[in-house]
Amino acid sequence: MATAPIVIPENDPKNPVPFPLPRxxxxxxxxxxxxxxxxxxxxxxxxxxxxxxxxxFFPRMHETLPPIYYDVGPMxxxxxxxxxxxxxxxxxxxxxxxxxxxxxxxxxxxxxFYFLPIEIDPxxxxxxxxxxxxxxxxxxxxxxxxxxxxxxxxxxxxxxxKGECEFTEDFARPLPVCVFLDLMGLPQDMRDQFVTWVVQxxxxxxxxxxIGVMKEIxxxxxxxxxxxxxxxxxxxxxxxxxxxxxxxxxxxxxxxGFVFFVFIxxxxxxxxxxxxxxxxxxxxxxxxxxMIGDPGNINAQVEELLRVFSVTFSGRILKQDxxxxxxxxKAGDRITSVLPACNYDPEVFPNPREVDFHRPRxxxxxxxxxxxxxxxxxxxxxxxxxGLQEWxxxxxxxxxxxxxxxxxxxxxxxxxxxxxxxx
Amino acid sequence: MPLVIYVEADxxxxxxxxxxxxxxxxxxxxxxxxxxxxxxxxxLACATCDCxxxxxxxxxxxxxxxxxxxxxxxxxxxxVRPTSRLSCQIAITPELDGLVVELPERQY
Numbered sequence: 001m002a003t004a005p006i007v008i009p010e011n012d013p014k015n016p017v018p019f020p021l022p023r024x025x026x027x028x029x030x031x032x033x034x035x036x037x038x039x040x041x042x043x044x045x046x047x048x049x050x051x052x053x054x055x056x057f058f059p060r061m062h063e064t065l066p067p068i069y070y071d072v073g074p075m076x077x078x079x080x081x082x083x084x085x086x087x088x089x090x091x092x093x094x095x096x097x098x099x100x101x102x103x104x105x106x107x108x109x110x111x112x113f114y115f116l117p118i119e120i121d122p123x124x125x126x127x128x129x130x131x132x133x134x135x136x137x138x139x140x141x142x143x144x145x146x147x148x149x150x151x152x153x154x155x156x157x158x159x160x161x162k163g164e165c166e167f168t169e170d171f172a173r174p175l176p177v178c179v180f181l182d183l184m185g186l187p188q189d190m191r192d193q194f195v196t197w198v199v200q201x202x203x204x205x206x207x208x209x210x211i212g213v214m215k216e217i218x219x220x221x222x223x224x225x226x227x228x229x230x231x232x233x234x235x236x237x238x239x240x241x242x243x244x245x246x247x248x249x250x251x252x253x254x255x256x257g258f259v260f261f262v263f264i265x266x267x268x269x270x271x272x273x274x275x276x277x278x279x280x281x282x283x284x285x286x287x288x289x290x291m292i293g294d295p296g297n298i299n300a301q302v303e304e305l306l307r308v309f310s311v312t313f314s315g316r317i318l319k320q321d322x323x324x325x326x327x328x329x330k331a332g333d334r335i336t337s338v339l340p341a342c343n344y345d346p347e348v349f350p351n352p353r354e355v356d357f358h359r360p361r362x363x364x365x366x367x368x369x370x371x372x373x374x375x376x377x378x379x380x381x382x383x384x385x386x387g388l389q390e391w392x393x394x395x396x397x398x399x400x401x402x403x404x405x406x407x408x409x410x411x412x413x414x415x416x417x418x419x420x421x422x423x
Numbered sequence: 424m425p426l427v428i429y430v431e432a433d434x435x436x437x438x439x440x441x442x443x444x445x446x447x448x449x450x451x452x453x454x455x456x457x458x459x460x461x462x463x464x465x466x467l468a469c470a471t472c473d474c475x476x477x478x479x480x481x482x483x484x485x486x487x488x489x490x491x492x493x494x495x496x497x498x499x500x501x502x503v504r505p506t507s508r509l510s511c512q513i514a515i516t517p518e519l520d521g522l523v524v525e526l527p528e529r530q531y
Contacts (some may be wrong), residue, residue, distance in 0.1 A: 361495055
């Protein structure tokens with residue numbers, strides 16, 4: 001029997017509505033067009049098996065799984081892409097792969113908004129990127145260099161004499177929060193409050209509770225937006241509030257969804273990455289010394305660490321039927337690019353498990369790709385670089401606190417915590 | 424403002440005044456020149472902004488400015504030629520007024 005074709009609606013930023021298709025989950029909800037032999041349950045990213053050792057799990061996927069398979073899980077069923085080439089294809093072909101409904105954060109259906117620009121497909125998304133790109137392009141972020149260095153040193157000052165710290169709370173989390181507050185034009189005395197919100201929002205698996213936290217964050221951001229409307233400044237909120245692409249100011253919902261998304265995108269990803277890197281450094285003294293002995297190679301070091309310690313996934317939904325590597329997928333199917341696995345694709349990065357600071361530079365997927373490439377990528381690279389430079393200069397020798405078994409916690413952003421360090 | 428002339432693979436020409444301090448990639452992206460994508464924003468991270476500097480301008484513009492740029496050109500979708508550059512790495516200076524760059528058929 002023929003079924004009506006599924007039409008994926010274009011998200012209209014002026015009229016945000018909840019995405020009409022449900023998220024399928026579980027073995028009882030596998031569409032009939034999915035071949036049985038391609039069904040897997042990888043447990044990514046919440047299962048104990050995955051969280052046992054994520055950065056061994058990712059490279060092993062290339063040895064144990066077909067390049068494209070249909071992953072069935074308790075939260076969502078989706079095709080998963082683990083080849084570097086396939087993920088770039090998905091990220092670069094908006095005509096097939098829509099990013100509507102690509103973020104999992106629940107919103108009140110009666111007062112819905114889109115996270116911008118991530119949930120808007122090209123070409124409409126471009127107008128949003130054009131507003132903020134001048135604040136976060138590689139040249140623009142350089143103006144934050146000294147500020148990030150100062151912040152890093154203040155955080156180190158607070159713990160260095162103690163000879164130990166809980167790295168997440170004492171460095172990895174406050175650093176990106178402080179930078180975020182500066183970039184947005186928000187006061188530094190909101191630091192602890194923002195840290196609390198980040199933790200409540202991202203470590204909470206209960207959608208009902210998430211809505212409550214989001215409301216609280218949203219109320220504050222709305223106050224900030226109103227304040228910037230009255231008193232413009234150089235920060236990102238003000239720039240978004242006063243933007244008028246083609247002479248047309250953004251609507252309230254566009255402004256709100258844009259500001260909220262920058263908050264979600266720019267904090268947990270950076271701190272998970274820092275935790276991953278420091279956990280590795282703590283266990284690899286010879287590699288630490290290699291880095292310290294080759295300071296001129298810091299950019300390549302950061303890029304290689306980002307390759308092996310990518311933390312996020314990229315979700316899309318198919319707008320039209322597509323055959324890829326012989327796999328027939330249908331409109332309405334969800335697709336997840338397993339970005340950290342793609343960065344271990346041996347066809348692109350030979351001997352992928354080896355952390356090699358002298359690899360030829362190639363595009364990595366730490367910041368996704370295509371039109372929705374992470375807009376904070378250059379700022380993130382700078383935060384990681386300066387964090388490494390200052391920490392390794394002042395605390396060159398450190399290790400995981402003896403007796404502590406560091407664990408990866410189930411989360412959509414992959415990182416170990418807590419991470420107690422001693423020196 | 425220096426003028427940059429972008430010549431698309433199909434021969435279409437775009438003459439764009441690009442502010443000093445900008446780069447050839449942003450001059451294209453900000454003015455609807457489709458032959459340059461520049462998806463990473465200019466961070467030597469995507470290889471989607473390559474171009475061929477017109478032979479007459481090659482000496483003035485110079486070759487790749489770093490090993491990273493040379494490496495990334497190898498990842499570009501189009502063939503690498505002697506005057507290939509990543510356009511995000513060509514800063515706009517007064518000397519480059521009138522610069523002509525040809526764009527490849529595709530960036531990925």
